[in-house]
Structures are given as structure tokens and as C-alpha cells.
Amino acid sequence: xxxxxxxxxxxxxxxxxxxxxxxxxxxxxxxxxxxxxxxxxxxxxxxxxxxxxxxxxxxxxxxxxxxxxxxxxxxxxxxxxxxxxxxxxxxxxxxxxxxxxxxxxxxxxxxxxxxxxxxxxxxxxxxxxxxxxxxxxxxxxxxxxxxxxxxxxxxxxxxxxxxxxxxxxxxxxxxxxxxxxxxxxxxxxxxxxxxxxxxxxxxxxxxxxxx
Amino acid sequence: xxxxxxxxxxxxxxxxxxxxxxxxxxxxxxxxxxxxxxxxxxxxxxxxxxxxxxxxxxxxxxxxxxxxxxxxxxxxxxxxxxxxxxxxxxxxxxxxxxxxxxxxxxxxxxxxxxxxxxxxxxxxxxxxxxxxxxxxxxxxxxxxxxxxxxxxxxxxxxxxxxxxxxxxxxxxxxxxxxxxxxxxxxxxxxxxxxxxxxxxxxxxxxxxx
Numbered sequence: 001x002x003x004x005x006x007x008x009x010x011x012x013x014x015x016x017x018x019x020x021x022x023x024x025x026x027x028x029x030x031x032x033x034x035x036x037x038x039x040x041x042x043x044x045x046x047x048x049x050x051x052x053x054x055x056x057x058x059x060x061x062x063x064x065x066x067x068x069x070x071x072x073x074x075x076x077x078x079x080x081x082x083x084x085x086x087x088x089x090x091x092x093x094x095x096x097x098x099x100x101x102x103x104x105x106x107x108x109x110x111x112x113x114x115x116x117x118x119x120x121x122x123x124x125x126x127x128x129x130x131x132x133x134x135x136x137x138x139x140x141x142x143x144x145x146x147x148x149x150x151x152x153x154x155x156x157x158x159x160x161x162x163x164x165x166x167x168x169x170x171x172x173x174x175x176x177x178x179x180x181x182x183x184x185x186x187x188x189x190x191x192x193x194x195x196x197x198x199x200x201x202x203x204x205x206x207x208x209x210x211x
Numbered sequence: 212x213x214x215x216x217x218x219x220x221x222x223x224x225x226x227x228x229x230x231x232x233x234x235x236x237x238x239x240x241x242x243x244x245x246x247x248x249x250x251x252x253x254x255x256x257x258x259x260x261x262x263x264x265x266x267x268x269x270x271x272x273x274x275x276x277x278x279x280x281x282x283x284x285x286x287x288x289x290x291x292x293x294x295x296x297x298x299x300x301x302x303x304x305x306x307x308x309x310x311x312x313x314x315x316x317x318x319x320x321x322x323x324x325x326x327x328x329x330x331x332x333x334x335x336x337x338x339x340x341x342x343x344x345x346x347x348x349x350x351x352x353x354x355x356x357x358x359x360x361x362x363x364x365x366x367x368x369x370x371x372x373x374x375x376x377x378x379x380x381x382x383x384x385x386x387x388x389x390x391x392x393x394x395x396x397x398x399x400x401x402x403x404x405x406x407x408x409x410x411x412x413x414x415x416x417x418x419x420x
Contacts, residue, residue, distance in 0.1 A: 015259060033339070051248050067223045071230050078234035089245035092252040100337070184384040187342060 003127055011133025017110045018141040019194075019203050024110040028142060029192040031101060034155065038146030041101045042139025046132065048083060048105050049114060052076050053131035056119040063120070072115045080106045097164045110138060148195045151176060153186035158186045256294030256334070261291055261303050263348075264330035269300040281406050288402065292412055293321075299411045301329055302403070308395030311334045311343050312334055313388045318392070320357075320399045324411060327361040331396055339353045343388035353382060353389070370397040 017023050024045075033042045054073055057061075063071055083087045084102045095102075105111065114134055119127040150156055155177040162170045185191045216222055232280025250310035254275060260341035261274050279293045290304040303321040316336040331354055333346045345351035356379060362363045372390050381389045403410060 043260065062226065064217050064223060064226065067227050070227060071221075074230050074234050078225070080236055081238050085238075085245045085249070087239050087247035089252065092256075112383075182383050189337075 003126065003180055007126060007130050008133045011130060011135075013139040016141060016146075017134055017138045018058075018111075019200060021110070021113065023113050024108050024138060025109055025196070027101075027104050028145060028190050028196070030104070032142055032146040032149055032192060032195075034150045034156075034160070035143050035158050035189045036164050037101075037140030038144075039139065039161075040098050040164050041104070043179040044083075044098050045105050045111070045138055045199070046135025048076070048108075049111055049130035049135040049138075050080050050128055050203070052111050053114055053119040053127040054124055055079065056115045056123045057122060057127035057165050060120050060122075068116075068120065069112075071113055076111050076115070077106050110134065112177040113121060144199065145192070145195055148199070149186045149191055152195075153183050153191060155180035155182075225244070248346040260319050260332055261321075261335055263295045263332050264303050264319050265301045266329065269295060269323070269329075271295050274303075275353045276311070278411070281402075281409060283402055291413060292410070300324060302410045303329075304399070304402075305334075306399035306402070307394045308391040310311075310391065311338050311385070316346070316388070316392065316395070318395065320396060322400065326398070326400065326403055326407070327359055327363070327364075328357050328400070329354075333392075338388050339385070342385045345385070345394060346388060347384045351382070353380070357396055362397070362404060367397075 011017075013019075015021060018025065018028060020133065027045075031037045031160065052072075056072060057073075060072075074194060084099075087098065087102065114131060118130045122130070147157060155175065157174040157176065158172040161172040162168075165172070175176060183191075186195070231386055239266050257309065258275050265274065268354045272292075272294045274293055277294065278289050279292065280287050280289050282288070288304050290302050293301040293303070301321055301323045302419045303319055305319055307315045307317045314337040316333055316338065318331055320331045321327055332348060336344070336346065338346065347351055348354050365378045368376070369378040370393060372379050372381040372393055374381055374386055375390065375391065377387065379393050383392060391410050
């Protein structure tokens with residue numbers, strides 16, 4: 001039980017994909033112009049992360065070290081393609097919103113990172129929990145980044161959330177300042193680096209306080 | 212711990228090949244299972260989009276199935292014709308424009324008999340989220356400004372964004388996307404003007420039942 005608590009704490013905070021491992025920064029910069037986009041990308045990544053961790057953990061006894069990387073890449077790419085096709089065919093409304101993000105997950109190195117660092121040497125259940133925790137940690141980070149950039153850049157929060165989550169989530173969509181002229185820099189990649197830098201500094205401060 | 216045979220190159224090759232084979236097989240099966248559904252979904256999407264650019268009052272036929280292919284240069288363009296009582300009232304077809312990034316923006320435009328735009332909708336693009344994606348109707352009503360426009364309204368020099376001396380607004384932070392889109396819509400109207408007789412199917416009988 002303690003083990004699982006550790007895995008979850010690692011994924012969400014202590015060993016957070018972005019803040020500690022500094023992985024998956026490319027999709028992070030690309031999609032976090034709104035909190036809603038961050039949420040969508042995070043959820044899609046979480047799904048793939050759990051699936052890839054489960055598959056790789058269950059095959060870990062057969063996979064040998066010398067050829068492990070190409071095998072992980074093959075498995076992850078196949079899983080993403082399967083998810084892409086299945087969502088397109090059977091959850092088409094969701095696909096219209098997430099479709100943009102799904103192919104990006106293939107190049108998300110945190111999936112390969114977890115396969116290598118965790119799933120290749122841990123039992124299936126623990127790997128699934130690790131994938132879920134890492135994915136949720138990543139989702140929270142994406143939403144935090146997206147929220148900051150969105151608030152600074154266009155003074156809204158969770159704009160268009162109802163496109164992703166359905167009409168019942170319209171209440172999430174907030175406009176903070178009417179007739180805001182927009183702070184374009186925050187929506188462009190440099191704004192992403194700025195926000196990430198300040199968030200990292202904030203995290204350091206927090207940790208120093210604690211110790 | 213590790214059995215000896217796993218260190219041999221034969222095992223490595225077989226393992227890698229086996230995984231490649233299995234994953235390819237899985238993708239093949241999934242493709243087979245999903246293909247029909249995906250085509251169906253895309254057709255439904257197309258139908259929904261066509262209905263947005265050609266009001267239902269314009270036709271009583273099955274729009275998606277009354278298609279004709281016209282060559283524009285060396286690029287085939289599929290034109291869907293909206294008929295009422297057998298006469299073509301409006302046509303709609305895809306036009307594309309180079310986007311801000313590497314991939315193209317694809318849109319559908321509807322044009323009535325007289326060459327006036329009934330509507331323009333972007334169906335796929337990869338523009339910067341939060342900036343260029345204001346071309347989507349769900350995010351901004353910008354795209355509606357084309358309604359009713361034609362090649363002479365505004366005159367040719369006005370078919371540009373305001374920054375370039377035209378009549379169409381660019382939006383905050385993005386000029387390249389609307390500029391490309393305005394140009395593509397104008398190109399779409401010129402395509403209609405060039406192939407008007409063929410598209411309206413006034414004399415040609417046959418083609419599509």
C-alpha cells in the first residue's frame with residue numbers, strides 16, 4: 001500500500017514529468033495556450049501512458065536489454081495508432097477535439113521514459129498505477145501552464161471547455177476581463193518558456209521552504 | 212538469471228521481428244475494423260459542413276452524391292451540386308490554402324448560381340491554437356464575413372486583409388492565416404467563374420443520374 005502511495009506521490013509531484021524530469025516539454029509548449037487544450041492533451045497522454053506501461057510491464061520478461069528501445073518505440077507507436085483509429089471511428093465527437101493532439105503523443109518522450117524507467121522492471125499493476133499517476137501529474141501541469149498563459153494572454157479561463165467536455169461544462173468557461181486586448185507574447189512559444197521558468201522557480205522556492 | 216539463448220543475435224532478431232509483426236497485425240486489424248466507420252463519419256461530417264455552406268432551401272437532391280470532378284490545373288476538385296427541381300441552384304467544393312505552419316488549411320465554400328458566396332467553413336487546419344484558430348466558426352464569427360461576397364463585391368483590389376489595403380479584418384495576433392484564407396476564397400470564386408457552365412450543368416445532360 002505504501003508503495004502505491006509513493007508511486008502516486010512521485011507521479012503527481014515529487015517526480016513530476018515536467019517539473020522534475022523536464023520531459024515532454026515540446027507538446028507542453030505547443031498545446032498550453034489554454035487550460036482546455038492542456039486538459040485534452042493531458043487526458044490523451046494519460047490514456048496512452050497507462051496502456052503502454054501495462055503492455056511493456058507484461059512483456060518485460062521477454063524483452064532483452066539490447067533491443068528494448070526499438071521494441072518500446074514500436075509498441076508505443078502502435079498503441080497511439082490504435083487509439084487514434086478507435087477514437088476516430090467510435091468517439092468521433094471527441095476526436096474532433098482531441099484529434100490534433102493524439103499523433104503528438106508518439107513523440108512524447110515521457111511515455112518512452114516511463115517504459116524505460118519503470119514499466120520495464122515492475123509488475124503490471126504497479127506500472128499501471130505509475131502510468132496513471134504520471135499522466136495525471138502531467139495533466140495537472142499542462143492545465144496549470146495553460147491556465148496561466150490563457151489568463152495572461154487572453155484573460156479567459158477554460159475557454160471552449162464545453163467543446164471538450166460537453167455542454168454541461170459551459171460553467172467552467174470564464175472571462176476575467178472584458179475587452180482585454182490580449183498579451184500575444186504569452187500565447188506564443190516564448191510565453192510558454194517564461195511561464196515554465198516562473199513555475200519552476202516557484203517550485204524551487206516551495207521546496208526550499210519545506211526543507 | 213537470464214537464459215543463455217536470449218543473448219544470441221537470433222533471439223534479438225526474432226523478438227524485434229515478432230513485435231513488429233504483431234503490432235503491424237494489430238494495426239491492420241484495427242484499420243479493417245474501423246475503416247468503414249471512419250469513412251461513414253467523414254461523410255457525415257462532409258454532409259454537415261455542406262449544409263452549413265448551402266442552406267437547405269437551395270436543394271432537394273442528395274447533395275453528397277451529386278458530385279462532379281473538375282480539373283483545376285492538375286488538381287482534381289470535387290464539386291457537389293445543390294439542385295432544386297433538377298436545376299443547379301448552388302455548388303460547393305473544397306479549396307485549400309497554405310497555413311501558417313507546414314500543413315494546409317482546407318475549407319469548403321458554397322457559391323450560388325450568380326457567383327455570390329453562400330458560406331465558407333474551415334474543415335481542417337493546424338493553425339496556432341488561440342491565434343489562427345479564430346477561423347473556426349465555433350471560436351469566432353470571422354468566417355461569416357464572406358457571406359454574400361462575390362468577385363465584384365468587393366472589387367478585386369479589396370480582396371485582401373485590411374493590413375494589405377483590403378476590406379477583410381485580420382484578427383489580433385494573426386495576419387498570415389486570414390491573408391491566406393482570403394486569397395484562397397478569392398481563388399475559389401475564380402474557379403467558379405472559369406467553370407461556370409460546366410458546374411451549373413445547364414446544358415450537359417447525363418453525368419450523374
